[in-house]
Amino acid sequence: MSTVTTTSRATRPDPSRRAQSVAIVTAAFGQNLVYATVTTFLLLYLVQYAKISTEGIAIVTVTLTAARIIDAIADPVVGSLVDKTRTRWGKMRPFILFSAAPVAILSALLFAVPDAAEPVQLWYFAVCYLIWGLVYAACDVPLWGLIGSAFPEKPSRARVIGNVRAFSAIALGLATLGMPYLAHLLSFGPETTGTGWTLAVTVTVVVGMGVYLLAFFVPREKVITTDPLSFRQLFAALFANKPLLSVLAGSVLGAGRYVVQAGGAVFVVIAYNDETVFTIVGAGIIGGMVIASFTTPLLMRRIPGRTLILLTCFAGAAVYVAMYFVGFENIVVLTSFIFLTGLLLGIFLVSQTTMIADAVDRAEETTGVRNDGISFATLTFVTKVMSAFSVLLFGIFVVLAGYEEGVVVTPAMQNTVWLAITLVPAVSCLLSAIPFWRYRLDAAPRRAS
Numbered sequence: 001m002s003t004v005t006t007t008s009r010a011t012r013p014d015p016s017r018r019a020q021s022v023a024i025v026t027a028a029f030g031q032n033l034v035y036a037t038v039t040t041f042l043l044l045y046l047v048q049y050a051k052i053s054t055e056g057i058a059i060v061t062v063t064l065t066a067a068r069i070i071d072a073i074a075d076p077v078v079g080s081l082v083d084k085t086r087t088r089w090g091k092m093r094p095f096i097l098f099s100a101a102p103v104a105i106l107s108a109l110l111f112a113v114p115d116a117a118e119p120v121q122l123w124y125f126a127v128c129y130l131i132w133g134l135v136y137a138a139c140d141v142p143l144w145g146l147i148g149s150a151f152p153e154k155p156s157r158a159r160v161i162g163n164v165r166a167f168s169a170i171a172l173g174l175a176t177l178g179m180p181y182l183a184h185l186l187s188f189g190p191e192t193t194g195t196g197w198t199l200a201v202t203v204t205v206v207v208g209m210g211v212y213l214l215a216f217f218v219p220r221e222k223v224i225t226t227d228p229l230s231f232r233q234l235f236a237a238l239f240a241n242k243p244l245l246s247v248l249a250g251s252v253l254g255a256g257r258y259v260v261q262a263g264g265a266v267f268v269v270i271a272y273n274d275e276t277v278f279t280i281v282g283a284g285i286i287g288g289m290v291i292a293s294f295t296t297p298l299l300m301r302r303i304p305g306r307t308l309i310l311l312t313c314f315a316g317a318a319v320y321v322a323m324y325f326v327g328f329e330n331i332v333v334l335t336s337f338i339f340l341t342g343l344l345l346g347i348f349l350v351s352q353t354t355m356i357a358d359a360v361d362r363a364e365e366t367t368g369v370r371n372d373g374i375s376f377a378t379l380t381f382v383t384k385v386m387s388a389f390s391v392l393l394f395g396i397f398v399v400l401a402g403y404e405e406g407v408v409v410t411p412a413m414q415n416t417v418w419l420a421i422t423l424v425p426a427v428s429c430l431l432s433a434i435p436f437w438r439y440r441l442d443a444a445p446r447r448a449s
Contacts, residue, residue: 015218020150023218025163027096028143030211032168034107035136036175037204039387040282041197042110043395044265046125049194050113054402056122061395063126068388071133072381078137079377080234082145090221091373092142092149097216099139104209106132111201113194137380139212144376148357149221158297161353165346166293169286171208172261176282179204234374242440243359244378249435250309251352251382255389256428257316257345260285260338260421262387263394270401270409270417271328284335288342289349296350305351305358306439312344312351313433317426319344324422328414341425353379355439362441394420 015023046052046060078095085091109128113121147164151157179200180192186203187196238244264285268277299308323337360375397420401413 015220017151017156020219021156021160021163023214024143024147024150024160025167027212027215028164029167029171030208030214031139031143032171033175033208034103034205034212036168036172037179037201037208038107038110038132040172040176040261040265041179041201043263043391044269045111045194045197046113047266048269049192049197050121052121053118054399056118057395058399059122060125061392061399063122063129064395065388065392067126067130067133068384068391070130071137072384072388074134075137075141075377075381075384076235076238076374078141079145079374082142082373082377083234085373089216090149092146092221093216093219095138095142096146097213099135100209100213102135103132103139104205106135107205108198108202112198133384137377139209140380141373141377143212143215144353144379145373146215146219146221148360148376150219152361154358154361155297155301157357158300158350158354161357162293162295162297162350165296165350165353166290169289169293169342169346173283173286173290175204176286177279180279237363238374238378241359241363241375243362244356244375246435246439247352247355247359248378248382250432250439252385252389252432253435254313254348254428254432255386256393256425257341257348257432258386258390259394259425259428260341262390263398263417263420266394266398266403267417267421270403271414272331273409277331280331280335281338284338285342285345288339288344289346292343292346293350296347299347300351300354305355306436308347308351309355309436310433312348313429313436316341316344316348316429320422320426320429324418324426328418352382358441393424396420397424 042064043057043060047057052060082091082095085094087094089097106128110125110132113124116124147157147160151160182203183196183200184192185196186199187193264281265278268274268281271277296308319337319340323334323341326333326337328334356376356379363375394417397417401416403409403413403417
């Protein structure tokens with residue numbers, strides 16, 4: 001393989017590792033503030049404020065699922081484009097720079113559904129959401145690849161990943177707890193309006209993606225001195241990486257872990273007739289995720305990531321089954337269970353990301369090729385697939401329950417949606433344990449030809 005003199009460093013001195021870590025964590029916080037706002041409140045906005053009917057929500061659910069699967073498939077393509085890029089800024093930072101504005105604009109448009117006939121609203125939503133997912137891939141894939149490139153030492157990388165996950169959970173918390181109140185404030189009246197949501201989301205995404213640009217200005221990538229591989233070579237190396245594929249399969253099967261996030265806001269409206277109750281429930285899951293994200297790197301000094309993930313699979317299934325039988329009548333008890341699910345989800349996410357980074361390192365050791373872009377694209381791939389399937393699963397149960405704005409909520413309707421929040425994640429946790437059980441770093445990939 002020929003070599004070229006390609007550098008990904010700027011002429012000015014490199015910032016300290018601490019400065020790079022702070023910049024990446026802060027950028028991820030801003031990015032996740034946008035992502036959490038869209039994924040947590042989009043269904044609520046469409047049902048409560050865009051006034052989409054039950055039949056329309058069925059179409060929205062299919063659209064969300066299809067669009068996220070398309071986005072997920074696009075992630076490895078984006079990752080391969082990242083790996084083939086050579087600029088004076090590196091291969092990942094240019095994508096960070098040029099994706100920020102499109103993500104902000106499209107995120108705001110998703111919460112600005114026009115007051116028109118429902119077919120027009122559904123087409124508007126479908127087009128905006130599909131494009132949003134594609135441009136979001138261009139901002140998400142390189143950020144994760146940048147972590148692996150800027151922090152090659154495993155302890156420091158695990159610490160950065162843990163901090164990124166923790167502050168991502170904090171961003172989720174701020175969005176979950178604050179967005180309903182911000183939307184109400186910007187409605188400028190006694191009732192929250194769709195316009196209030198549009199303004200609130202616009203302010204949030206401008207701030208979030210502005211902060212995200214720190215990932216372009218501060219961190220530095222690992223110097224690249226090799227010619228880029230072809231698409232065929234990149235994908236061949238990806239599919240030869242058996243440990244990476246085990247994480248991919250286990251994560252997809254664990255999609256049920258995200259059901260609470262995907263449908264929690266709608267569930268509390270059905271169960272308690274008050275969307276602000278979600279701030280209490282959301283605080284539980286977010287608190288658990290933050291604690292787990294900060295502490296998991298410490299646990300991983302003594303316990304392998306694979307062991308921790310398997311623990312979350314079996315313990316998660318037990319917690320969700322117990323939650324189903326206890327019920328949702330007592331909000332304090334429910335929040336306690338939700339806290340435990342957040343704790344287990346936080347351990348899962350940090351362990352999952354670290355296992356992917358370790359698999360990338362192993363591939364570089366055995367093949368001489370470091371394909372951060374396409375390898376970390378699998379992380380965003382599984383995140384989107386998990387999100388898509390969780391929305392699909394929850395949407396199916398909402399349609400089966402027959403819920404829409406203005407309908408009289410019955411106990412049967414509540415119980416149907418409760419199944420989606422509890423037993424579906426329990427089954428998903430058990431299924432995800434199977435591929436993770438097969439994760440072995442000694443299953444080294446062969447050299448890409």
